[in-house]
Structure formats: structure tokens, C-alpha cells
Amino acid sequence: MTGDDEFAIAPDWVDGETKALEAPHxxxxxxxxxxxxxxxxxxxxxxxxxxxxxxxDSTLPRFDLMAQLERAPDGMVLGEVSKRMMVSPGNITVLVERLTESGHLSRTTLPTDRRVQIIALTPFGRAEFEKMAARHADWISDLFAGLEPVDGGVLMDELAKLKRSVIASLAKGG
Amino acid sequence: MTGDDEFAIAPDWVDGETKALEAPHxxxxxxxxxxxxxxxxxxxxxxxxxxxxxxxDSTLPRFDLMAQLERAPDGMVLGEVSKRMMVSPGNITVLVERLTESGHLSRTTLPTDRRVQIIALTPFGRAEFEKMAARHADWISDLFAGLEPVDGGVLMDELAKLKRSVIASLAKGG
DNA sequence: CAAAACAATTTTAAGCTTGAAATTTCTCTG
DNA sequence: CAGAGAAATTTCAAGCTTAAAATTGTTTTG
The missing domain is CATH 1.20.5 (Single alpha-helices involved in coiled-coils or other helix-helix interfaces)
Structure with missing residues (x-):
């Protein structure tokens, strides 16, 4: 890609000459x-x-779905997965279909409420996920390796503030 | 992905020395x-x-594409747009098709090289984009409103460091 | 209890995205 | 100048994603 210009790489419809603090609007x-x-x-x-x-030969959505289930040994309700992953319920349906076909997931209907589907990692699925998770952690670690620990800490804190700002705005405005 | 419930846990980042003593992996x-x-x-x-x-009644990809063209009054070659947006060439083809149908974009074949397609905003497309861009700026401003200016500045700097780290890692390893 | 309301999930229709293969058009080499 | 090779774009197949409508099952209410 095009090197060091901040906006050469991403959507860049903003004028590069901007100063940090300007008029109120x-x-x-x-x-x-x-x-x-x-x-x-x-x-x-x-x-x-x-x-x-x-x-x-996998995808990020599949990895994310398995990551959710890894921490739920007894499985998880579809709707709960959907909420945690912040994606639509219909999306989960499709992902679960494929991962069930490939043997990574099991799915059961709750006997006491037959609307409810519970999905869980199979032993095979768990083993596969663990391989992927280990590599994934390495990748992230490499990508972030140029960041000093202190910068990582500052970023964590500042992103927490940003997240609070966004959530507050969403709660208020929409 | 990811609900990010890690707010409950104390950052184990802040102390670089502590981190150095942790297990290598x-x-x-x-x-x-x-x-x-x-x-x-x-x-x-x-x-x-x-x-x-x-x-x-629009989408982010369409908005991003128009944003690229807004700063290129004489239009832009398809491949250039593809690079700048970091998406595949085939993707651009589809977006351009739709935006041309709807009258937002014009497209010309370069006479001197008939492989090359040049696309540009039509006056209508430009007017539409300007409306969208103004609203978009408002939305972002609202979402980020809870962030103090000083935090915004710190975030800009830290993200710049992160970006450098990621790009360096991609250049080296990828 | 039947009907309405509600809840969980699936289906549907439309659009986005990608990598790989195919196409069209140049450009370069012999 | 022909044919190889390169370049720009399109096509293709597959998968992801969403909002809205439909389906199935449960609960509440008249």
C-alpha cells in the first residue's frame, strides 16, 4: 500500500490540513x-x-462464534450468542448451521421450552478452536509488538473512555 | 464481535515490569x-x-466510494479507488454499477487505453454526498462528544503508534 | 379454555465482500 | 508483426450480514 500518509490506506475523505482544535462546529x-x-x-x-x-480455511465469524462458546462449557442459548456477538439472530442461524455440519458444534432443543436452541462446542470443535486461538493470539501479539507496554495501558484507558462516550450517546440519542 | 466485558477486570498492563515477569507466551x-x-x-x-x-437509504460502502471521488473532481481510475478503499477490484465493479444506475456516478473509458475506466461524481451525486457527509460528521461528533479534547489528542497519538506497529509487522512478517 | 400477546428462531430478499478465473486490451520482444 | 506477457476490469462462486416477515412455541388474559 501507499506508505506513511495517514489517509492513504483507509477511506480518507477528510482534509488532511486540519488542526486539532478549531471552531465549535x-x-x-x-x-x-x-x-x-x-x-x-x-x-x-x-x-x-x-x-x-x-x-x-476458516473465517472470523466462525472463530468469534466458537470463542463465545469456549467459555460456556454447558453451551449457550442462540439469542445470548447473538447479543454477545452484536450480530443479528438470523446471522447466527446460518453460522450455526455450517459449524454443526462440519462437526464443530452440537445443538439441542431445551426440553422445557422448545423454542430455545442451545449450542455448544463438540470436543472436536474445542480442539480446533484451541489451535486457532493460540495462533490468533500470536498474530495479535506480533501486530501489536511495536507498542510499548505503557502505550498499551494508555490506549486501554482512552478506548474505555471512548467506549463510554459512544454508549452514552447511543443511549441518549437513539 | 465481542461484547468486551473486560471492564470488570483490572488492567494488568500498566506495569511493564510485571508484564516482563509473566510467562513468555x-x-x-x-x-x-x-x-x-x-x-x-x-x-x-x-x-x-x-x-x-x-x-x-444508502450504505457505508457507497458513502466511502463517493467520499473518495469527492476529492477527485476529474474522476479516478477504478484500480486507484480499489487501492485507496482497501477492497477488492471486483467489489468496486459492483458498487460502481449501482451508483451509476442511480445517477450518482459517471463512468468513461479512457480513449488512450480502453482497459481503463474513469469514474466521477455527477453534480447530483456530489450534492447527495455533501448532504450525507454533513450528517455523518454530526453523528461522529455526537458519538465522540463524551471524550475530552485532551483524550482525543492522546488517542490520536496512541493510535498512530499502534498503526505504525501494525504496518511494521505486516511489512516484516506478511 | 381460546385468543391475543409475546418470545425465540428461521426464512427471505437484498446487498457487501473476497479470491480466483476469465476477458479485454495494451505492450514488449524477437 | 505475431505471440507472449502484463494490466485493468469483470465475472463467478461462496460466504457474511442485515431488516423485516414468517414460523413455532409459550404465556397471559378475557
Missing amino acids: DHRAELRLWLRLLTCSTLVESEVRRRLREEF | DHRAELRLWLRLLTCSTLVESEVRRRLREEF
């Missing part, structure tokens, strides 16, 4: 921050997708 | 940071998608 600083955030997560995410496909 | 701090970053950008991105659909 100028939103350029926030836009630039958002673009930089998006660039970072897009870079990491595409690389993770690429490697999941290359090394495991 | 413990990547939890990086993973937690990555998940938090991903949560933030997913939250913002889904909200932007939702509002583009509700207010303009």
Missing part, C-alpha cells in the same frame, strides 16, 4: 480520530481474516 | 486491547451504517 478532529481508529481496526481485522483463511 | 494484554479497539469501532460503524440506511 468544526467536526474535523473527531472525524480524523474516527478514521484513524477505523484504519487500525481494519488493518488488524483483514490480516486476521486472511490468516484464518490461509492457515485454517 | 501470555498474550492476554494484547488480546484485551484488540478486543476493546474492535468493540469501539464496531459500535461506531454499526451506528453509522444504521443511520445511512435510515436517513439516506
Whole structure:
């Protein structure tokens, strides 16, 4: 890609000449921050997708779904998975279908409420996931390796503030 | 992906020396940071998608494509757009098809090289985009409003460091 | 108890995305 | 100048994603 210009890599419809603090109704600083955030997560995410496909012939959604189930040894209700992954219920349906076909997941109907589907990792699925999770952790570690520990800590804190801001705005406005 | 419930747990990051004493293959701090970053950008991105659909019956990919063209009054070659948006060429083909049908884009074949397609915003497309861009800036501003300016600045700097780390790792390993 | 209301999930229709294969059009080499 | 090779784009097959409608099952209410 095109090197060191901040906006050469991601969607970059913002004017690069912006200063950090400007007139009250100028939103350029926030836009630039958002673009930089998006660039970072897009870079990491595409690389993770690429490697999941290359090394495991799998996808990020499947990995994420299995990751949710890994921490629920007794399985989890479909709706709960959907909420935790922040994706639509219909989306989960499709993913579960494929992962069940391939033997990674088991699915049961709750006897006391037959609307409810409970899914869980099979032993095979768990073994596969553990391989993937180990590699995934290595990838992230490599990608983040140039960041000093202190910077990691600062980022964690600042992102926590951002997350609170976003959630507050969502709760208020929409 | 990822509900990011790690707010409950105390950051084990902050102390670099402590971290150095941990097991060599413990990547939890990086993973937690990555998940938090991903949560933030997913939250913002889904909200932007939702509002583009509700207010303009449009999508984020279309918006991004028009944003690229907004700064290129004389139009842009398809391949260039593809690179800048970091998406596959085939993807651009589909987007351009639809946006041309709807009158937002014009497309010309370069006379001197008939392989090359040049696309540009039509006056209508430009007017539409400007409306969308203004609203988009408002949304981002609202979502980020709870962040103090100083935090925004720190975040910009730390994300720049992260981006450098990711790009360096991609250049080296990938 | 039957009907309405509610809940969990699936289906549907539409659009996005990708990698790989195919196509079209140049460009370069012998 | 022909044919090889490269470049720009499109096509294709497969999978992801969503909102909205439909389905199935449970609970509440008249």
C-alpha cells in the first residue's frame, strides 16, 4: 500500500490540513480520530481474516462464534450468542448451521421450552478452536509488538473512555 | 464481535515490569486491547451504517466510494479507488454499477487505453454526498462528544503508534 | 379454555465482500 | 508483426450480514 500518509490506506475523505482544535462546529478532529481508529481496526481485522483463511480455511465469524462458546462449557442459548456477538439472530442461524455440519458444534432443543436452541462446542470443535486461538493470539501479539507496554495501558484507558462516550450517546440519542 | 466485558477486570498492563515477569507466551494484554479497539469501532460503524440506511437509504460502502471521488473532481481510475478503499477490484465493479444506475456516478473509458475506466461524481451525486457527509460528521461528533479534547489528542497519538506497529509487522512478517 | 400477546428462531430478499478465473486490451520482444 | 506477457476490469462462486416477515412455541388474559 501507499506508505506513511495517514489517509492513504483507509477511506480518507477528510482534509488532511486540519488542526486539532478549531471552531465549535468544526467536526474535523473527531472525524480524523474516527478514521484513524477505523484504519487500525481494519488493518488488524483483514490480516486476521486472511490468516484464518490461509492457515485454517476458516473465517472470523466462525472463530468469534466458537470463542463465545469456549467459555460456556454447558453451551449457550442462540439469542445470548447473538447479543454477545452484536450480530443479528438470523446471522447466527446460518453460522450455526455450517459449524454443526462440519462437526464443530452440537445443538439441542431445551426440553422445557422448545423454542430455545442451545449450542455448544463438540470436543472436536474445542480442539480446533484451541489451535486457532493460540495462533490468533500470536498474530495479535506480533501486530501489536511495536507498542510499548505503557502505550498499551494508555490506549486501554482512552478506548474505555471512548467506549463510554459512544454508549452514552447511543443511549441518549437513539 | 465481542461484547468486551473486560471492564470488570483490572488492567494488568500498566506495569511493564510485571508484564516482563509473566510467562513468555501470555498474550492476554494484547488480546484485551484488540478486543476493546474492535468493540469501539464496531459500535461506531454499526451506528453509522444504521443511520445511512435510515436517513439516506444508502450504505457505508457507497458513502466511502463517493467520499473518495469527492476529492477527485476529474474522476479516478477504478484500480486507484480499489487501492485507496482497501477492497477488492471486483467489489468496486459492483458498487460502481449501482451508483451509476442511480445517477450518482459517471463512468468513461479512457480513449488512450480502453482497459481503463474513469469514474466521477455527477453534480447530483456530489450534492447527495455533501448532504450525507454533513450528517455523518454530526453523528461522529455526537458519538465522540463524551471524550475530552485532551483524550482525543492522546488517542490520536496512541493510535498512530499502534498503526505504525501494525504496518511494521505486516511489512516484516506478511 | 381460546385468543391475543409475546418470545425465540428461521426464512427471505437484498446487498457487501473476497479470491480466483476469465476477458479485454495494451505492450514488449524477437 | 505475431505471440507472449502484463494490466485493468469483470465475472463467478461462496460466504457474511442485515431488516423485516414468517414460523413455532409459550404465556397471559378475557
